[in-house]
Amino acid sequence: MNHHEARMLASALADGELEPARLGELDEHLASCDPCRAFAGALPQLSVLAAALPREHAPSELPHRVRARLSEGSPPTIRVPRWRMAPALAAALVVALVALLVGSVPIVRVPSAEAARALSRISSLFIERELTTFDESGRPDTVTRERLWFKAPGMIRTESETDGRKTLVIERPGLRYQEDHNGRFLNTGMLPSTTPLPEPLTPMLAILGGTSGDGPVVLGRPTRRIELMFGGERREALVDAETFAVLGVTESLVLGKETFEGDRVVATKRTLALEYNVDVADSLFRVPEGATVIDHGAEPRPLGTLTAPPAGPIEGLALVAAVAGSEGEAILYAKGAFQILVEIDGLTALPSPSRTQTTFVGSRRATLVLPLFGLPEVRFSVGTHRVAVRAPLAPPLLQELARQMYPSDGE
């Protein structure tokens, strides 16, 4: 028996899958092979470590949506791939940022109109866009027409239609209504959106990539072309030149985007109409009645006094709002920071650049939400714990994180 065979059997034994008849030959090998014995002995430890890896969480609405369709007998429908936004993986903006929160309980408010306004000079927006995906022969595959209205603070209405199928989404702080082929669902008691400003209007932090010169004039607005590379996939974004600046962005307006595989364009996003700082009627954000209500239990409530780090000492990171979660955790909305190291009671964790994942720091849960466009968010349990928030990553590590998010094919 060679080492690999022995390790297959040892591995199967650990899984309870080994045929008893083969136990003897495994024992015989292990008795005379230190490396394989060490391998077999370490398997339980590996299982313990593997159990500590958090899993992907399905959207909380999944059971409701499935149930709504059980009795319908409706044909399955699969949406088109959503545009994958370029991640705001910053390259050079990363500096050692440290904020110390002494964990007394925070005052909690939903993101305020002031906070939202502080993030942008644009307080209302209407944009109409066309999103097209292309098949391998370069022919348009799916076309989605989208109209989006935004009004500070964080009210967003999105109407979209793909292949005759319509979707309506209305978002307000703590609330999200969706009407599509699955039915009508009203999510209440939600944590406020981490993107009170919608893409394409966004306070961008920095961009992993760089400008490749001027882009076309879109609807009368000159653009800069920003090129991004992820896992062999190239994207080019056309960004409003007037509000955009590489590093030190305060806001940007993305007016077009192309995604490539090699030299082949696989998706485009084209702005057809644009208006901002115009009157947008509140009635657009009124939620229709009669939807299935799913309550997530979070509510804004005063919890005490927030000993928050002043924005000043944190270069590139300014807190703009705090909110209470349903389990008493505090959620901080920060502007301008990037990949962040969370430290609680001397333990550290490095949340990934995923959009909504939870990290445990000791027994304390911390969630870092880094929307690809929008506000980084740090969520942590409150109490008497010292919480530090930093963004200490060097560009090579950011590249590694980008690689994980967008792995190359054929790995």
Added chain:
Amino acid sequence: MDEAPDRAAGLPEDEAGFTALVREHGDAIFGLALRRVGDRGIAEDLAQETFLRAWRARAKYRGEASVRGWLCTIAVNVVRDWARRKGRRPAESFEPVFVDVASSADDPAARAEVAEAIGRLRTALGLLPANHREMFLLRERDGLSYAEIASVLSCPIGTVMSGLARARERLLEAVSG
């Protein structure tokens, strides 16, 4: 691993019971789809379709496999059908995993050591061949048997045995630094 699969348990016949089943296995099915399509919206649609197919086929479930293993096999077929319709190969993506410091360890040095080991495990997982990584996750996190993993990945059981051993070899090398 989350929990032992409920082998030989029947499937609920009523909608409320089936919805509970969606709650129980939703994360595993969603995660499996997400690792293949790399888009949360599409993964949710595919998870929905998986459960709807399972609902329609519930009378055919005989308990030979665990419910989760049976659902995973359906999910892989759903993803395959989707990929065929879209004219694309399902991507093998990797959701980044996270440092989780074992809270039971009282000694800060020990906790740091565990955190470091998990960090190395996370990195090494990302470097595994996609099929080995999937075998490892289906076994360790979803608790599938070798036969179920073989069914999900459409490969012989021997390939699962060999792949798991190779995955563990590489992961242990990484974890032990």
